[in-house]
Amino acid sequence: MLSRFAARVAGRRDEKGAYAILFSMVLVLLIALAAISVDIASQVSARQQLKDTLDAAAHAGAYALPEQQGDIQTIVGDMARANDINTSVTTDLWCVIASTGATKAPQYTQIPTTCNPHGTRPYVGTKCDEFVCFIPCDPSRTASTGGAVKCNTVRVADSKVVPYAFAPAIGYDEGNTGAVVSIACKGTCGNDVPNPLDILVMADRTPSMVDGDREQMKAAIESSLTVMNPELQYVALGTIHKSDPRRMNKLSTEVCTSAESGVQQQTSSSWPYSPLWNTDNTPKLETTNSPTSGSWIASPFSNGYLTGPSGTIVATDPLVKSVKCMPGAKSGNYGTHLASALKGGARYLLGNTPNNLSSLPARPGPAPKKVIIFETDGSPDEVLTNGYYRLSNSTDFGAGRNATYGQQGCNNLEKMADEVKAKDVLIITIGFGAAVSNTSTGRCISGNTSTSRLRDVLARVASKAPDGNPSTASDCSDPVKRTQENADGDYFFCAASGSELETIFRSAFGSLSKGIKLMKMPA
Numbered sequence: 001m002l003s004r005f006a007a008r009v010a011g012r013r014d015e016k017g018a019y020a021i022l023f024s025m026v027l028v029l030l031i032a033l034a035a036i037s038v039d040i041a042s043q044v045s046a047r048q049q050l051k052d053t054l055d056a057a058a059h060a061g062a063y064a065l066p067e068q069q070g071d072i073q074t075i076v077g078d079m080a081r082a083n084d085i086n087t088s089v090t091t092d093l094w095c096v097i098a099s100t101g102a103t104k105a106p107q108y109t110q111i112p113t114t115c116n117p118h119g120t121r122p123y124v125g126t127k128c129d130e131f132v133c134f135i136p137c138d139p140s141r142t143a144s145t146g147g148a149v150k151c152n153t154v155r156v157a158d159s160k161v162v163p164y165a166f167a168p169a170i171g172y173d174e175g176n177t178g179a180v181v182s183i184a185c186k187g188t189c190g191n192d193v194p195n196p197l198d199i200l201v202m203a204d205r206t207p208s209m210v211d212g213d214r215e216q217m218k219a220a221i222e223s224s225l226t227v228m229n230p231e232l233q234y235v236a237l238g239t240i241h242k243s244d245p246r247r248m249n250k251l252s253t254e255v256c257t258s259a260e261s262g263v264q265q266q267t268s269s270s271w272p273y274s275p276l277w278n279t280d281n282t283p284k285l286e287t288t289n290s291p292t293s294g295s296w297i298a299s300p301f302s303n304g305y306l307t308g309p310s311g312t313i314v315a316t317d318p319l320v321k322s323v324k325c326m327p328g329a330k331s332g333n334y335g336t337h338l339a340s341a342l343k344g345g346a347r348y349l350l351g352n353t354p355n356n357l358s359s360l361p362a363r364p365g366p367a368p369k370k371v372i373i374f375e376t377d378g379s380p381d382e383v384l385t386n387g388y389y390r391l392s393n394s395t396d397f398g399a400g401r402n403a404t405y406g407q408q409g410c411n412n413l414e415k416m417a418d419e420v421k422a423k424d425v426l427i428i429t430i431g432f433g434a435a436v437s438n439t440s441t442g443r444c445i446s447g448n449t450s451t452s453r454l455r456d457v458l459a460r461v462a463s464k465a466p467d468g469n470p471s472t473a474s475d476c477s478d479p480v481k482r483t484q485e486n487a488d489g490d491y492f493f494c495a496a497s498g499s500e501l502e503t504i505f506r507s508a509f510g511s512l513s514k515g516i517k518l519m520k521m522p523a
Contacts, residue, residue: 047177058184061154067506093151098190115152129522196363216498224505242294296344339412375430380409406445417461436476465490466515
């Protein structure tokens, strides 16, 4: 009996020993699995981080299309490395248009309005589903007819090696995220008919816009017209300070040859409106130094500024000539009237002041979207003798010049912008030079550090970004932050010099498309 009991006890001890060994083995396995799961989680996290990086890079690339499509590799690469210094992306461009549906073929009628890949149809490498078609788009391709190559979509790809922390113990030193791709498209992207637009450009020609910067601004506006479609988008020109419409209308029949004056030189006696010429045979736009003279509108709406969609500039078009012939205002007692300029432009755009839109051809699609592109290089310095008048009242806010009223001028500008935006007008603002300076000159009252920064005012004047967030301003005196500001997707832009204005104006015009959307390419 005793021997049996001892055997049972010994058996139980043996079982406990076996359980202990088994438990140890399971524990080691669980620890190994837990360690490997950490590496797997690290790999999944690395893939998601890479996807976020590529999404941001693709968004920045799409935002730069088509104006900067020749620099797309640099733009995308810089944005990717700003988020992850170790990325090395590959990039290619596409033209995305609508599909015919079940037949899965491109709707070629959307070329060149939506985008323009050029080449021979059917395009080699085209990928379609029932909704959209992706056509390879090479900006280096020579365009034979129909305007320049115009891409609207960027594809960005990369993969990354992920070092393992625990898996080397079982023979695996590293993993890989696998190929990660992000595709971003700008504009209608084949899904919608492009919206018609009524666009008013309000350009600053006050004395602070020196001749060189003003000439570059004029060239920038002219160049920006090439991203528009004159069949759908009608464009007018306004100026800050006012213009004399008699002279601007006359200029539409003349040839501009002098960079200094912007017009062909003539003697005062031979010019029908000799009071509009100075004694030194240079033109002037005001008959007096008062902002109550002339009009905020220099040239009415035009649909003839290009030869056609994606066409070339028509040098004889009145709008184009008015841009070319815009001289600078002479020094005088009129100041910089930003609130009145915005008001005068909005009243013309909305038809409160008669415009010529009813005389132009009707456009297909929804009612045209109203847009003001508002560029200035200076703080308001008008004497506010007239107080504030609402948009419904045609009276300007003030006359004369006195910088001590600058903060009130900024307040009036914001208040008027709120009224204008309430009328469903999209406002895009461009701050230039001193207007966006980080010094005291970039204040509503120059030199007064207690007043608002004009760049912040201009950002608040601008409409909300397509994502619904308010437009904001960065430190535009910093080149890196300025670049980021102009690619952040909102409706405030800034330029430090005249040489930057072409890119800025083209980006401002380009932002009128329906925003950026991430897409998936058909198989």
